[in-house]
Amino acid sequence: MWPYSELGIEATADERAIKRAYAIKLKQNRPDENPQGFQRLHEAYQAALQRCHANAPAAPATPAPTAPRPLPPLAPVAARSIEPPVRPSAAVAPPITFDADAFLHEAVACADANEPGRLRQWLESHEALWSLSLKTRVGQRWLAVVFQAAPPMPDGCFDEMLAFFRLDHAGAVRDQLMLQQQRKRMHLSWHLTPGRHGELAGTMGLKGIEQRRRATQALKRLQQPFRWRTVLTQAVWPQHVRSTNETIVRLAGQPPVALPPPVNPRQQEFWLKAASSGPFTRIGAAIIGARIAGALLLGLLLGVGLGAMDMVDAGRFDWASVGAMVAIAGSISTVVLGVIAWSQLTLWQRGFVPLRGMVGWLHLTLVPVLAGSALLVVDASDSPMAGWLLTVPALWLALARVLHGRQVATSLRPWLRLGIFLIYPVASLVASAVQVPVIMGNSLAGAALLAWAIDAWRRLPRRQRALA
Structure with missing residues (x-):
């Protein structure tokens, strides 16, 4: 009779015998190996326990014909004992409370x-x-x-x-x-929980003491509350931007996912953009402004220090030292801004801009305009060497366009950049030696126009597809 037949015990078994039989059968019907068998076994176990607790005797196999008294509650089930046993529903099992x-x-x-x-x-x-x-x-x-x-x-x-x-x-x-x-x-x-930063450094593949120190400092920056004054002060130092960005990439992958607490999501967003955004974005311009302000402040402090030293020696404060140091800091900042602007112009020329509107036409005609203006200055003015101030930028931008996407050995790229910088002084020396600055200027401008024409022909199918 089910559930005792499922457990392999007699109907008169007590609670201890039921549990012992269930434990034996459980070894043969583990939930991860035989889930259906385990479900049947568990339901039979619960039903047998319920009947044992209720102290319900097992019904006889056949009804007693001479019994004058009414049939017991389980008599209907016994009267149909010839039929296949029907397994009771799971509702007979006691409810299980589980939080x-x-x-x-x-x-x-x-x-x-x-x-x-x-x-x-x-x-x-x-x-x-x-x-x-x-x-x-x-x-x-x-x-x-x-x-x-x-x-x-x-x-x-x-x-x-x-x-x-x-x-x-x-x-x-x-x-x-x-x-x-x-x-x-x-x-x-x-x-990222406190006390596990050492294990985290090992997970990130950091072995050296200096690498671990930079990663620990970067994690502290990422967990701080976001304040513009604090992050810009930290971003003044380029190594902070690099180390923090490397830490984020090592943790979050590429492309990076949002890091969980205690990392501040605004900190993560700022440092990622600080490493990848250009100078004309909000964060890039703010960082450049902070660095220029830091350079001017440093020049002012050095000037005040030199002026104070002069006051000790000569008895008066030297304000000229303050002005000189601030002027030097301003000049350096101006040169840095010029280099940044020129690098962005080079990147813009190397990229692809659809031939639509004034921006598209300016992108296409910037090199020939510079080269043509250089030819006019070289050939029509009394100082042909002045035209070279336009020839060299035109040649630089033309080479940047034509070499974009080409396979250039990594070892040759620094020499190409150095060669562009040396065009003006070397050509000036050659022109002074042979007394033909006009020919040299025209040659450089012609080289710029030739490189631009090659690049324009190569980009023509792309422009046609963009217009279509």
Whole structure:
């Protein structure tokens, strides 16, 4: 008679015999190996316990014909004993009360030790989760917690949680990409907790003491409250921008994902843009302004120091030293701004701009305009060497355009840049030696026009497709 036949015991077995039989059968019907068999066994176990607690005697195999008294409550079931036994529904089992949120919170706390085997034993010790229906519901609740809260948890323990709830096989989770992103986020959140920065440095592949020190400082910057004055003061030093950006990329990957707390998301956004944005963006312009202000302040402090030293020697404060140092700092800042502007102009010329509007035509005709103006100055003026101030930029931009996208050896690129810088002084010396500055100026302008024409012909199909 079910459930005793399922357990392999007599109908008169007591509670101890029922539990012992269940333990024996459980070894043959483990939930991870035979879930259907385990479900039947668990339901039979619950039904047998319920009947044992109610002290209900087993019904006889056949009804007693001479019994004058009414049939006992189980007589109808016994009267149909010749029919195939009907397994009672799961409703006969006593209700199971289980706080899933408290269980998952305790699981996260248990996983904090980063011992996957111990976590697995702890998960399997909850008898309530031997019910497949309850286990499935708790597993879905776990997925909701992962997608919404992403609590700190190392990779090994996260995989154990997925395996326990049978969410690690194909089709168990619809959005596998999102699950993997949350898995990485939880692992990073676990490493970013206080006291684990040493392990985090090892995970990032940092071996040297100096690398670990820079990464630790970068993590402190990323966890600070965002204030413009603070971040701009830190961004004055280029090495801070580089080290912080490298730390973010090592942690968040490429393209970087949003880092979990305690990292401030505004800090992460600022340092990423500080390393990649150009000088004409909001953050880039703010950093350049902060660096120029820092250079002027440094020049002012040096000037005041020199003036104070002169006052000790001559008895008066030397204001000329202050003006000279500020002027030097301003000149250096102007040169730096010029180099930045020229580099941005070169990048703009190397790129592709559709031939629409004034910007598109300016991008196309900038080199020939500079070269033509240089030819006019060289040939029509009394100082042909002055035209070279337009010839050299025209040749630089033309070569930047024609060499863009070409395979140039890395070892040759510094020499090409150096050669562009040396065009003017070398050509000036040659022209002075042979007394033919006009010929040299025309030759350089012609080389710029030739390079521009080659590049324009190469880009013509792209422009036609853009117009179409």
